[in-house]
Amino acid sequence: MIRILFIIAGFLILSPNLNLIAQNKPELGIEPPFWWIGFNYPELLLLVYGEAISGTTVDIRYPGIELISVDTVRNPNYLFVTLRISPETKPGSLPIRFRKGKTVVAETVYSLYGRNNSMELHQGFDPSDVIYLLMPDRFANGDTTNDNLPGMIQPVDRSDPNGRHGGDILGIINHLDYLKDLGVTSLWINPLLENNQEVYSYHGYSITNFYEIDPRFGTNQDYLKLSDEIHRRGMKLIMDMVFNHCGSNHWWMKDLPSPDWINEWPEYTHSNYRGGTVSDPYATPSDKETFVRGWFDKTMPDLNQHNPFLKNYLIQNSIWWIEYAGLDGIRQDTHPYPFKDMMAEWGKRVMDEYPDFNIVGECWLPYPASVAYWQKGARNRDGYNSNLPAVFDFPLYDALKVAFSEPDGWSKGILRLYDVLSQDFVYEDPSNIVLFADNHDINRYLDTQGDDIRKLKMAMAFILTTRGIPQIYYGTELLMTTGEDEGHGSIRKDVMGGFPGDERNTFLQKGRSPEEQDMYTWIQKVLHWRKGKEVIHSGQLRHFIPEDGIYTYFRYNETDTVMILLNNNDTVTTFKTGRFSDFLPATAKGKEIITGIQLSDLSTLTLDPKSAQIIDLEN
Numbered sequence: 001m002i003r004i005l006f007i008i009a010g011f012l013i014l015s016p017n018l019n020l021i022a023q024n025k026p027e028l029g030i031e032p033p034f035w036w037i038g039f040n041y042p043e044l045l046l047l048v049y050g051e052a053i054s055g056t057t058v059d060i061r062y063p064g065i066e067l068i069s070v071d072t073v074r075n076p077n078y079l080f081v082t083l084r085i086s087p088e089t090k091p092g093s094l095p096i097r098f099r100k101g102k103t104v105v106a107e108t109v110y111s112l113y114g115r116n117n118s119m120e121l122h123q124g125f126d127p128s129d130v131i132y133l134l135m136p137d138r139f140a141n142g143d144t145t146n147d148n149l150p151g152m153i154q155p156v157d158r159s160d161p162n163g164r165h166g167g168d169i170l171g172i173i174n175h176l177d178y179l180k181d182l183g184v185t186s187l188w189i190n191p192l193l194e195n196n197q198e199v200y201s202y203h204g205y206s207i208t209n210f211y212e213i214d215p216r217f218g219t220n221q222d223y224l225k226l227s228d229e230i231h232r233r234g235m236k237l238i239m240d241m242v243f244n245h246c247g248s249n250h251w252w253m254k255d256l257p258s259p260d261w262i263n264e265w266p267e268y269t270h271s272n273y274r275g276g277t278v279s280d281p282y283a284t285p286s287d288k289e290t291f292v293r294g295w296f297d298k299t300m301p302d303l304n305q306h307n308p309f310l311k312n313y314l315i316q317n318s319i320w321w322i323e324y325a326g327l328d329g330i331r332q333d334t335h336p337y338p339f340k341d342m343m344a345e346w347g348k349r350v351m352d353e354y355p356d357f358n359i360v361g362e363c364w365l366p367y368p369a370s371v372a373y374w375q376k377g378a379r380n381r382d383g384y385n386s387n388l389p390a391v392f393d394f395p396l397y398d399a400l401k402v403a404f405s406e407p408d409g410w411s412k413g414i415l416r417l418y419d420v421l422s423q424d425f426v427y428e429d430p431s432n433i434v435l436f437a438d439n440h441d442i443n444r445y446l447d448t449q450g451d452d453i454r455k456l457k458m459a460m461a462f463i464l465t466t467r468g469i470p471q472i473y474y475g476t477e478l479l480m481t482t483g484e485d486e487g488h489g490s491i492r493k494d495v496m497g498g499f500p501g502d503e504r505n506t507f508l509q510k511g512r513s514p515e516e517q518d519m520y521t522w523i524q525k526v527l528h529w530r531k532g533k534e535v536i537h538s539g540q541l542r543h544f545i546p547e548d549g550i551y552t553y554f555r556y557n558e559t560d561t562v563m564i565l566l567n568n569n570d571t572v573t574t575f576k577t578g579r580f581s582d583f584l585p586a587t588a589k590g591k592e593i594i595t596g597i598q599l600s601d602l603s604t605l606t607l608d609p610k611s612a613q614i615i616d617l618e619n
Ligand code: CA
Pocket: 141, 142, 143, 144, 145, 146, 147, 166, 167, 168, 216
C-alpha cells in the first residue's frame, strides 16, 4: 500500500492531469508511470498491479496505440499489457479501462509525452571527462526535515558508521558550484532510488522501488532539478543502476508476480562472487550457476532477468530514467551477475535509443582479459558481445594500490602500471575504460599508502593523464581517510562541513587545513588544465619501459605533446632524457603544469622523491 501511495503521489506531482486516477481508482498501480512517443523500439510493456486485476479485460482506445497482448501470470494481482506505439501517435492522456463483463472495475489515464531532444542531454561521457563519484548519504545534508520520515524504516544515526547520516539531493545541489570550481565534469552518484530497508539503507544498492527517489534523499522532482542544475553548469549526470537484485523490502517481494520473478533456491544460497566463471572455458556449470543465480546478500533477492516481463521491466526502467532525468550515462552495478544475454539486450536497446550515451559496467575482475570480455565488440571465443561500451579498470587499480609502495622489480612496483597497460590489446576500446584509485567499495587510496600524500598525487597524476576516463572518489581532494573504523561505512565518511554541527566546513577554503588546501589546489589545477587539453582526451599514448624507478610516457597528437614522469624513488633523482628523443627533441622546452615552472632545458631533469611531473611541451 505504501508503494501505491507513492506511485499516486508521483502521478500527481508529475502529471497534474492525472488527478482523475487518485479520485477514482487509487488502488491501481502501473509501471512505468508514464512513457514517451518517438522511441525506435515501438513496444511498451505495462506492469499493472491491482487486486484480482488478472480477471479483467483491458480496453484501450487511442489513435496510434495498438494493444498487442495482455498477459496473466501466476499471481492474479498482476497483468502485463503490451502496447505498440506508432510514430504518428500524438502526446496525450490515454484512458485504460479494466472490465469484468460490461462493468468497469478499474480505470486509469496513462500519459504519453513528447521526447526532449535537447542536444545538451544524453551526451555520454568520454576521456574528456573527469567523473566524481559521491555517496549521497555522506556528501551533504541540505534538508534536515527529510532525515526521518514516516513510513521510512531506518532513522538517521550519524554515530553509526553503517547507518544513515542524512545527506540528500539538496546537499548535492548546494555544492555543485564547489564541484564545478574543482573542475570535475561528470557526477556518478551512488543509487538514489528508494531503499526502505531496516539496515544498510544508506548505500542505495537495495532498491525497494525502481521508479521513486528515496524520500530521504528528496523527490523525483528534486532529481530533475539536480539534473537541470548539473547541466546548467555544463556538467553531466551518471545514474547508478542495479539489475542484479532488489531490496528484500521491495513491494513485490510481499506478492511476487510469479515464483520465477527471483532466483529461488531450496535454502539461502549466496553467489560465489566469482565473476570469472562467466568467461572461464573450464568453469563447471554449477559454479557458473551459483555465480549468476546465487544471491548477493540475504537482503538482496536475486532477480531473474530471464523472466521476459522482468527483463522488459528493467530495460524500460533504465530508458525511463534516461528520458525523464536527461541522464548522460549509467553505471551498472555488479554487471556480470545478471544473466549476460539479457544484459547484452539491455545495452543494445539503450544505445540504439541514445547513440551518444555511455554505460560503464562494474566488472570487478582481476585481469585485463577477464574485464575485456565484457566490453562491447570483444572478440570472445564464445561469441558473446555484451553491448556494454565501457568497463572499469580494476586490474589497473590493483596495480596502483602497490605500485608506489613495494620495491620496484622486474614485474613489481612501478613496472606494474607499465605491464597492465601493455595488455590493452585485449580491449576493444581502451579509451572507453574508467580508471580510478579508489571508490565506495574499497579503502581510500591514501589509507592504502600509509597516508603518504605524495603517492596520492602520483596516482592522481597517473589516472588524469594516461588513457581512459578518470574517476575520483569524493573527498580525495580533501585528503579524506578511512582511519581506524571498520566496515564499508567508514570508507564512506561524511564530508566535514556538509552536515549540521560539523566543526569546520571543508567545502570552503577557510575551513580547510593547509594540507587539505594544498591537495585541493593541486587537483583543481590539474583538472582545469586537463579540461582544455585535447591531447590528453584523444591523443596517442607511448610509454617507455620504466628505468631506475622512473616511469615516463607521452601523450601526443599532430599539434601537441605532453610528457609525464612518475618518480618512484624515495630520493631526489636526476637523470638524462636522451632515450626519449623520439618524442623529446634535444631543443625541447616545456612548462611543468603543477608548479608552473618553465623548463628551458629538458635534457637533464631532476625529480623530487615520490613525485609526478606533467610537462606541457612547447612546439
Ligand atoms: Ca537530509
